[in-house]
Amino acid sequence: MAKNIQAIRGMNDYLPADTAIWQRIEGTLKQVLASYGFSEIRLPIVEQTPLFSRAIGEVTDVVEKEMYTFEDRNGESLTLRPEGTAGCVRAGIEHGLLYNQEQRLWYMGPMFRYERPQKGRYRQFHQMGAEVFGLQGPDIDAELIMMTARWWKALGIADHVQLELNSIGSLEARANYRDALVAFLEKHKEVLDEDCKRRMYTNPLRVLDSKNPDVQQLLNDAPTLGDFLDEDSRAHFSGLCALLDDAGIKYSINQRLVRGLDYYNRTVFEWVTSALGSQGTVCAGGRYDGLVEQLGGRATPAVGFAMGMERMVLLVQAVNPEFEPTRIVDVYVIASGQGVQSAAMQLAEKLRDADPQLKLMTNFGGGNFKKQFARADKWGARIALVLGEDEVATGQVVIKDLRTGDQQTLAQSEAAATLRTLLQ
Known part of the structure; x- marks a missing residue:
């Protein structure tokens, strides 16, 4: 392997x-x-x-x-x-x-x-x-x-x-301060670690960033940049x-x-x-x-x-644990029954046309209603649209709020406006 x-x-x-x-x-x-x-x-x-x-x-x-x-x-x-x-x-x-x-x-x-x-x-x-x-x-x-x-x-x-x-x-002020800082550090080399000794001559201002507590204590007595x-x-x-x-x-x-x-x-x-x-x-x-x-x-x-x-x-x-991440899916379309999948996909396309910002996913791979609702939860959807053979025959759709459990049946032509209201 x-x-x-x-x-x-x-x-x-x-x-x-x-x-x-x-x-x-x-x-x-x-x-x-x-x-x-x-x-x-x-x-x-x-x-x-x-x-x-x-x-x-x-x-x-x-x-x-x-x-x-x-x-x-x-x-x-x-x-x-x-x-x-x-x-x-x-x-x-x-x-x-x-x-x-x-x-x-x-x-x-x-x-x-x-x-x-x-x-x-x-x-x-x-x-x-x-x-x-x-x-x-x-x-x-x-x-x-x-x-x-x-x-x-x-x-x-x-x-x-x-x-x-x-x-x-300014560059000139920093150069003057650098000279004063080096002169101070040279008098206290025994306190400096190897990294600070190297920096003292190559980039002495970086000594001010040292995490070494002994060096930090020493710097309390060092000249300050503000004076220059x-x-x-x-x-x-x-x-x-x-x-x-x-x-x-x-x-x-x-x-x-x-x-x-x-x-x-x-x-x-x-x-x-x-x-x-x-x-x-x-x-x-x-x-x-x-x-x-x-x-x-x-x-x-x-x-x-x-x-x-x-x-x-x-x-x-x-x-700030209450800061919510961007939701991947707003609406999950659940479909079950003979010939229903095509109708579900067509409805989804119409809803995307009506609201290009809508995050909508259609269930694929079949499964009974229980499994499809579980998938909707997995994707974090707020709303489920449910289509069965009866809904397709009558031009209706069931809209279910997955947070409250409330649901309503209405004409598919009204779905876009209803979703817009529910997702505000």
């Missing part, structure tokens, strides 16, 4: 029972995006490797250890995308979307990172991201955060996420905080929040939760005013964020 081929570790199948809640969550998110004027952009999952090494940074964990990179048959280095912003910027430059224009773009799809798989962290994962180009004030930063807050309300998780903010300033901010960045951050205060959005300022990608400047933010254990970040982003120019375009201010869909699904399931 041939050996079964399994899915690759950390790359998951999502079965119909899973995708139903994914679809409901995605629909909610897309509805909010549309209400803020965002348009969808669809991007390749494979890009030239230099796109990510230039955008994300050569000495980041993503580029050094986590990317799926390979050589194609022409000897070109290609990479499965580990995140979406770089590809979105590349597309904007390539297709002339960014020059002297405001753009609001969103995307969704699979990303790939070679990490140790665990709950909420996978090698293939899905992100929904939103990017705004051409606006540089703190007002657009605030509106993006306000939009995410609207998401959380719509998903019923607003009480289970907290907003953390920081400003990492330039005046423009201070004013930008103050403006952002004032706008969020006016909007009633609660936040905490986390001076160790720097994000793991090199392209950020000024505003960075994360929405975090304690409901998912160690995988606490569910949405994160910030401003990246230099990235478009860095990738070959004209200098263009930009800000955006991305959200991990797997973690969002886990969070909704954990804290």
